[in-house]
Amino acid sequence: MAKQSVAAFLCLVFASMLLCLTTVCTGAVVADEIERGPTRRSLLVDSHTETGSPATWCxxxxxxxxxxxxSNIDECCKHPQVDCSVINPGGRCYDPQNYPSHASMAMNLYYKAFGKNPWNCDFGGSGLIITQDPSWDNCIYAA
Incomplete structure (x- = not known):
């Protein structure tokens, strides 16, 4: 089950990068449904914030x-502005229990807490800013 979750997560990241290159960067709005375990969640590519600028996630x-x-999880979660309880046992984003999923949530919480600047998603070159909502089931990534 964990390998399937990692594979689905990696597919989402690849799809996000591909869509950015082909669709999102041209300003098109595309709805896409992605299978995520027992439930489905509709994702809107190129969603926008209240200001009209594209929503982004790290x-x-x-x-x-x-x-x-x-290391990224440890760095992000040591800041009081970043509530990492969602990736702890019992948290809404604990499953799938894997490093890419937990690190992505912690990195996105840090990115949002500190201003959503590109340098807030660098993490020594290990961060990636995307425009496709990586949320799944009850694990909601803040935009």
Whole structure:
């Protein structure tokens, strides 16, 4: 089950990058449904904030090794502005229980808490800013 979750997460990241290159960067709005376990969640590519600018999220690059992901989690979660309880046991984003999923949530919480600037999603080159909502089931990534 965990391998399927990691594979689905990596597919989402790849699809986000591909869509950015082909659709989102041209300003088109495309609805896409992605299978995420027992429930489905409709994702809107190129969603916009109240100001009209595209919504963005920070996630871990798929190529990032486990040690760096853990380091990113530790760095993000040490700040009181970042509530990492969602990736702790019992938290709404604890499952799937894997480093890419947990690091992406922590990195996005940090990115949002500190201003959503590109440098707030660098993490030594292991962060990736996307425009497709990575939320799934009850695990909602704040935009």
């Amino acid at each position: 996630i871990a690059k798929p190529s990032t090794d486990q040690n760096k992901l853990q």
